[in-house]
Amino acid sequence: MAPATLTFLGAAGTVTGSKFLLTIGGRRVLVDAGMYQGEKHWRSMNWAPFPVDPADIDDVVLTHAHMDHCGYLPRLVKDGFAGDVWATEGTAALAEIVLRDAAYLQERDAEHATLHGYSKHKPVLPLYTEQDVQRTLTHFRAVAYDTDVELGNGVTCRWTRAGHILGSASVRVSTDRTAILFSGDIGRHDHPVLRPRDIPPGAPFVVVESTYGDREHPEPERAHEDFAAAIRRTVARGGQVLIPAFAVDRTEVVLKTIGEMQRDGRIPMVPIYVNSPMALNALRVYRSPAHRDELRPDLDVEEFLGLPNVTETPDADSSRELNDLEGPAIIISSSGMATGGRVLHHLEEMLPHPRNTVILTGYQATGTRGRSLEEGARELKLHGRYIPVRATIVRDAEFSVHADSSDLMDWLGELDPAPETTFIVHGEPDAAAALHERIADELGWTSAVARYGEVVVVEPRTTRRHKDRA
Template sequence: MKAKFFGGAGTVTGSKTIIESNGVQILIDCGQFQGIKPLRELNWEPLPVLPSSIDYVLLTHGHLDHCGWLPRLVNQGFSGKIFCTSPTKDIAKLILLDSAKIQEEEANRANEGNYSKHQIAEPLYTVAQAEAVFSHFRVVEENEVVALDAEISAVFTNAGHILGACTLTLNLESKTLVFSGDLGRDNDVLMYPPTKPKKADYVFIESTYGNRIHPKEEVKLLLETYVNNAYSRGGTIIIPSFAVERAQTLMYMLWQLKEEGRIPNIPYIIDTPMGISVLEIFRNNKKWHKISVSECEKMCAMFDMVSNYQETINFIYNKNPKVVIAASGMINGGRVLSYLERYISLPETTIIIVGYQAEGTRGRKLLEGAKDLKIRGKYYDVKANVVEIEGLSAHGDQNDLLNWLSEIENKPKKVFLVHGENAPADELRIKINERYGWDCTIPLMGQEFEL
């Protein structure tokens, strides 16, 4: 049995791990690379194994860095089944279609504006190629034992990260392999805490925040302060947000603040069509989150739900103070770019960063104090007030990750630290070894291990 790491190794994006056993190849996640250009360029490279040779894909959750390369995989010959939970299937569909649409729009814009380095800019994949993935999805229930092969089974258990997110347990060759996927927090606003594994011969654990402890900050108080400060200056508040889970958490907290009379009566805008669609998935999957149906309805009533781009333009050119939640969360694309083109150079504007910002993304550059930002081929001076709320992360911190391992009854043969940049992964490796005495390895991209 072998484990091969083709993504999510030394980086937080592009998650792809292949387990090969007795001629069967199982791909755990199939993510798109994001961030710095050398990583993004990997999306155009062929997979080191033939997609047609992969028998199954097991999807931990529907974020782009875990499912965003599926259209390329299918287009290049994969014909097997993609197993995931029902919310993950629904979210992955939304995210793949949105990604494909953005890819097509960016390619068209680059060709029209003649700012691509290529003679003809092409999308990584098209909407039609994204849609071709959907027939491969197979829905599984939480805790259901899924027989992939006569001697291979998989179980999906709650990971607490976003709706439908799961840890995967693979049983094969008399061994138990546990893949954390992205782990949520033990005390998340919307999600239930992750289920802890009891047994594992090999553990594949994410390490996004392996060297960080989330600050014990009053998130609602910070949100209240930033909104009121910007309002007092006559400015607009822009919150780049992931459309899944983060946008809904922000909506929930802003609704609570408004109900408590702690923030002003100004327009509150959710300008992410995908984020609006996710609200319906929330309504249909009550068992996966803490928010009640009545709370969801009241929360939604407070917001202007922007569905078409003309509405976006109208809000952009409305000079009055407002709060805008818009995708994408790392400012890689999406409608938030249109707002930033208008508002990033205004000193009365406040930009609130509320999630992990991968290396090379516009969000990371803003946090690092960039004086200008390139958007759609043009540079804009950054004069807006850029602030961060760390306590909204949907990823567990170092304590959460260590705690998730605490109920494993046996000593694993090896722990692989994946989905993290090198420094966080290495510090988590040291902490796991100190606390549990387990053998830990940080795999390199393209590395292969015999299990």
């Protein structure tokens, strides 16, 4: 029998597009099916033919419901994937919201580009449609944490809580000859809303993310003081605050922080608008009793999801009315990297005015509008036009729910047994290289920064030597 192999088809050399293909005996298992975001070079790969015929993939195993881990699924189904998609209940619930929203935005963006003629493609087509998403949802199979699930052909999967977003997990894939542990996105040691991560059983091979592999999260004396100060200054000059926030998990954390600051008198009480249908749907999942065991036991959900000065704007008309707002206000809208969604319309209206402030609350991938703002861009291209950036731009790194370098090392160091080889993915080159050096220096392990398209054998050396002698 041919040895088990792992092929890196995404999140290698970049943070987005997570896709890892395991070939074990006669079975092909794709771990995550993420969409590329950020730089045009990577985004164009969403449209390239998939390196393997999707019809030949038996299963997709998801770690969590962020776009860069599940957003490519409908395209796989559109192109012939007919197997099962395995995910925790929380991931399945959030993935439905994320994928429906993605298809809606893609269809609307294609229509807008066609109408205004700013795309070189004729005709302008979405990567997939809402109908493709509907077909994809029929493939989902929900699994429980810490439970072995048999996929077939002797392949077993086990999901362990990762503490990144609701439903997120590290996934261990095993056979009688080998095991590979995929970290997924690992949460910080102390998530403000979710229960903390658990440590999964070790494996001979580990695939670990490195988003913040080269940095530590700040731990200031007073939490989120840059965030609070920016709001106070903006309100004092009669401006408005725009917070681009990831619809899944970040909006909840931002609302919790704002509520605490209002109660403590750190920021004034001003109107707050949550203008993201996806975020509002995700909030309902977090409120659901079905997922209450995912949340911290000391958390009162209604304390921050039921703030009296919060207005939800689910429909397009109420969203457009926000452009005519007068006086100070806080608007929370997605997407968090300003790659699409309603936040683009707010940026178009608010960026030209010095009285306003944009607060970035999450990781901004290379090539995104959020990264451009973070790096001091003086203009931003939106809907085919360049918009001047005169508003104040503030970055609050404390909101990140990604493990920093020390969190990653702590997680790795607790694995038992230690791996034979660790593969580093889901990081920009500097971050991945820094984690590679730290693993060698502090743990003395063999590790490698994965390259796109690279194929590696994932069977322990002892197993391979035994087979060779046989």
